[in-house]
Amino acid sequence: MKKVSIPFTYELIENSTFNDEEKLLATEASAALQKSYAPYSNFKVACSILLENGEIVSGANQEVAAYPVCICAEGVALSTASSQYPNVALKALFIVAQNVKGLVFNAAPCGVCRQRIVEYEQRFNNEIAIYLPQSETQTIKVDTAKTLLPLSFTGDKLK
Numbered sequence: 605m606k607k608v609s610i611p612f613t614y615e616l617i618e619n620s621t622f623n624d625e626e627k628l629l630a631t632e633a634s635a636a637l638q639k640s641y642a643p644y645s646n647f648k649v650a651c652s653i654l655l656e657n658g659e660i661v662s663g664a665n666q667e668v669a670a671y672p673v674c675i676c677a678e679g680v681a682l683s684t685a686s687s688q689y690p691n692v693a694l695k696a697l698f699i700v701a702q703n704v705k706g707l708v709f710n711a712a713p714c715g716v717c718r719q720r721i722v723e724y725e726q727r728f729n730n731e732i733a734i735y736l737p738q739s740e741t742q743t744i745k746v747d748t749a750k751t752l753l754p755l756s757f758t759g760d761k762l763k
């Protein structure tokens with residue numbers, strides 16, 4: 605048997621050093637929290653996405669009493685991006701969350717959303733950076749969704 609390790613590397617960024625795009629992504633994600641519909645969990649999540657053409661789209665989680673039907677913020681934002689700009693690659697995602705007590709840090713994408721994001725990377729053959737606030741002052745950045753989902757499912761391997 606041979607053991608193989610898959611490295612996990614991320615940057616921990618001081619929010620005060622955000623460039624203009626990062627500042628805009630953070631602002632748009634925070635604003636999108638207001639569009640969350642989460643009366644059941646009171647856990648609001650929002651996601652902003654920077655597209656290759658410079659546009660930013662955002663989305664927030666949308667709940668339904670039948671929980672499996674709920675849509676994650678990332679799913680809403682990705683679907684919005686793909687619907688409005690079907691041929692434009694995505695460059696970065698910024699994810700924020702909040703509960704009744706205030707901001708929630710390290711709200712990393714669920715497994716389903718990781719698969720969704722990786723698929724957009726495969727679709728446009730580019731890497732999508734993901735930003736996850738860790739505190740009021742620091743944010744994790746990974747350069748590619750594949751970092752969060754190594755050995756992701758690809759339909760190509762079934763052909």
Ligand SMILES: [Zn+2]
Nearest residue numbers: 676714716717
């Ligand atoms: Zn999700």
